[in-house]
Amino acid sequence: MTGREKKRKGKLGLVIAAIAIVLFAGIAAHNYWKFKNRKKETARKEVVVPVETEPARIMNLDWVLDQMGDVRPLQEVYVNPKIAGKIVEKILVEKGDFVNKGTLIAVLEKDIIRAQIRQARADLLSAEARLKEVEANLAVIRKDRVRMKKLVKNHAVSQQKLDQIEARFDGALASRKLAMAQIEKAHSALNLLNILLKDHDVRAPIAGYVSARYFDAGSMSDTKKPIVRISDESIIKIVSTVTEQDFPHIRKGMTADIRVDAFPGKIFKGSVSVINPTLDPATRTGQIEIHVPNQGLLLRSGMYCHVRLYVGRRSGLVISKDGLNRLPGTGSYYCFVVERNRAVLKNVAVGLLQGDRAEITKGLKEGDQVVVKGKNRLKDGTMVKSQESGVVSQESGVKDEAGIGNEGGGKGGAK
Numbered sequence: 149m150t151g152r153e154k155k156r157k158g159k160l161g162l163v164i165a166a167i168a169i170v171l172f173a174g175i176a177a178h179n180y181w182k183f184k185n186r187k188k189e190t191a192r193k194e195v196v197v198p199v200e201t202e203p204a205r206i207m208n209l210d211w212v213l214d215q216m217g218d219v220r221p222l223q224e225v226y227v228n229p230k231i232a233g234k235i236v237e238k239i240l241v242e243k244g245d246f247v248n249k250g251t252l253i254a255v256l257e258k259d260i261i262r263a264q265i266r267q268a269r270a271d272l273l274s275a276e277a278r279l280k281e282v283e284a285n286l287a288v289i290r291k292d293r294v295r296m297k298k299l300v301k302n303h304a305v306s307q308q309k310l311d312q313i314e315a316r317f318d319g320a321l322a323s324r325k326l327a328m329a330q331i332e333k334a335h336s337a338l339n340l341l342n343i344l345l346k347d348h349d350v351r352a353p354i355a356g357y358v359s360a361r362y363f364d365a366g367s368m369s370d371t372k373k374p375i376v377r378i379s380d381e382s383i384i385k386i387v388s389t390v391t392e393q394d395f396p397h398i399r400k401g402m403t404a405d406i407r408v409d410a411f412p413g414k415i416f417k418g419s420v421s422v423i424n425p426t427l428d429p430a431t432r433t434g435q436i437e438i439h440v441p442n443q444g445l446l447l448r449s450g451m452y453c454h455v456r457l458y459v460g461r462r463s464g465l466v467i468s469k470d471g472l473n474r475l476p477g478t479g480s481y482y483c484f485v486v487e488r489n490r491a492v493l494k495n496v497a498v499g500l501l502q503g504d505r506a507e508i509t510k511g512l513k514e515g516d517q518v519v520v521k522g523k524n525r526l527k528d529g530t531m532v533k534s535q536e537s538g539v540v541s542q543e544s545g546v547k548d549e550a551g552i553g554n555e556g557g558g559k560g561g562a563k
Contacts, residue, residue: 217386285320470521
């Protein structure tokens with residue numbers, strides 16, 4: 149190749165390179181222009197979501213604890229026979245029967261005890277006859293003694309005769325004392341047997357319902373095995389456990405509302421009557437008893453119940469329940485707060501839940517504008533146009549305590 153051809157070829161390469169550079173610059177400029185216009189178009193198309201907000205406020209709350217409990221009778225007695233080894237001849241009650249105090253429940257065989265009572269009566273009669281005999285003898289000796297004293301005084305008989313009479317008199321007195329003791333012993337034996345005879349009749353120690361029956365007629369009695377169980381359910385007790393953190397706030401006389409599934413919507417009133425002084429080290433919980441008058445015997449032992457304890461009132465940061473959202477499957481709560489015309493997602497901890505209000509123990513501060521309407525269209529960072537809810541605004545004249553009632557439910561504060 150000649151030098152001239154080489155020079156021409158070099159110029160052609162420079163031209164091609166220059167054209168390529170110009171094309172690349174043009175494409176880059178075009179792309180930049182498209183990106184800039186797209187950003188402006190996106191900005192123009194960003195949706196502004198209208199929402200209503202309510203400020204988080206400090207309010208007074210009814211402090212309640214929601215517990216679960218078991219219904220049990222206030223009095224429950226296992227009726228055991230007092231005599232062992234006897235055949236149970238009759239059982240006069242069935243499960244579900246109401247019995248008064250002293251009602252005859254069962255009868256044990258009495259043949260042997262009745263025979264023993266007849267023997268004791270005969271022994272008593274014998275002792276009484278022996279006493280009469282001794283007293284008759286004593287009366288004779290007493291007369292002889294008086295007569296002998298006169299004779300000795302008149303020197304008609306010797307002193308030895310009087311001494312013999314005195315000895316017989318002392319012996320008769322001792323015999324009378326022994327006879328009286330035997331009578332007392334016979335009386336005691338008869339009384340004991342009469343008591344044992346009564347113990348062959350098994351009677352109800354309290355009034356109540358027969359909640360269980362463990363024996364049938366013909367069985368052998370055993371002092372360690374009950375015949376029936378009697379439950380007095382005119383007053384029932386609710387047994388519940390309270391966490392270590394809430395336990396110090398429980399006091400005797402504290403009012404409680406009781407609900408059972410058997411009577412939806414009905415509330416039974418009771419009060420805390422027993423507080424266990426110690427906690428269970430395994431569960432870190434303490435047991436309490438709530439006594440409830442059981443009018444109409446609607447509540448029955450064995451029921452499962454919901455207990456609401458009214459601890460008192462306390463101040464807390466409160467928002468509307470409409471502002472709460474729950475993460476599916478977790479139980480965690482969050483809400484949206486408007487900051488600089490944008491929705492900001494806040495994770496929160498919830499305490500008391502009452503009526504249409506929720507206490508927030510963590511995640512918000514007083515004055516935060518919480519979205520209560522329009523939240524379904526929001527995500528973190530969404531642009532919003534907010535308007536404070538007229539229902540809860542200060543201009544509406546609603547006091548801080550408004551809407552804080554006893555309805556709804558929730559554990560007493562988030563832990």
